[in-house]
Amino acid sequence: MNLYNIIIENGIYIIVGCSYLSLYYPLLSLYILLKAFSANYYLCFSKFYPNPSLYKWKHLIRLTDTGHYANFLFYFYPEHLPVSHNILFVITFAYYVTKFFFNMKDTDDRDSKEIISELQTIHCEINHTIPYLIIFYHNTQSNYIFDNNTLIYSYLWIYFWLICIWGPWTLITGDPVYSILDKKTPFNIKLSIVVIVNLIVYIANYSGYLINHVCNLPN
Secondary structure, three states: OOOHHHHHOHHHHHHHHHHHHHHOOOOHHHHHHHHHHHHHHHHHHHHHOOOOOHHHHHHOOOOHHHHHHHHHHHHOOOHHHHHHHHHHHHHHHHHHHHHOOOOOOOOOOOOOOOOOHHHHHHHHHHHHOOOHHHHHHHHHOOOOOOOHHHHHHHHHHHHHHHHHHHHHHHHHHHOOOOOOOOOOHHHHHHHHHHHHHHHHHHHHHHHHHHHHHHOOOOO
């Protein structure tokens, strides 16, 4: 593993750059780090995947990747916190539910001496926890409206991803993105996942409302 591989391909330069930016814009630097680190991985290591010219865009495909847009939506338009909250809630809880109860595997893991796998693991765990914890905290600090509109927008977000991003990608590449959506997975398991994710969206909106209501009661 040479210096270029460590600093550039494994994204060390992104960590250093965002660490400096965090001195001035701590939250924005974190959001940039999470997105840029993911993009850098696929742009540099797409060569390890079946179709490199397509896989270099994989950082735009996963449901988790839409969480970056939820982060930036909240950062630049904080009034839309409820929708961002719901999407990040789904990304966090759907990930851990499928991982621990349905034994979901990461289909993108690659064993190569060029990849610092520990960095990828840390990035994955941060991506599925810290953004939601941040939005959870901000939801306790000001009044936000969680209603049927925010619930509908959240469902639209999830189904737009499923139909317009996941569907075409899977048809073109044969890559299921998530192991539990593979062709070999029994239909009843897939149906269970769909039902669970829909339920998690509803829980996200209702819990967001309860958290905000309880934490912002008049003194």
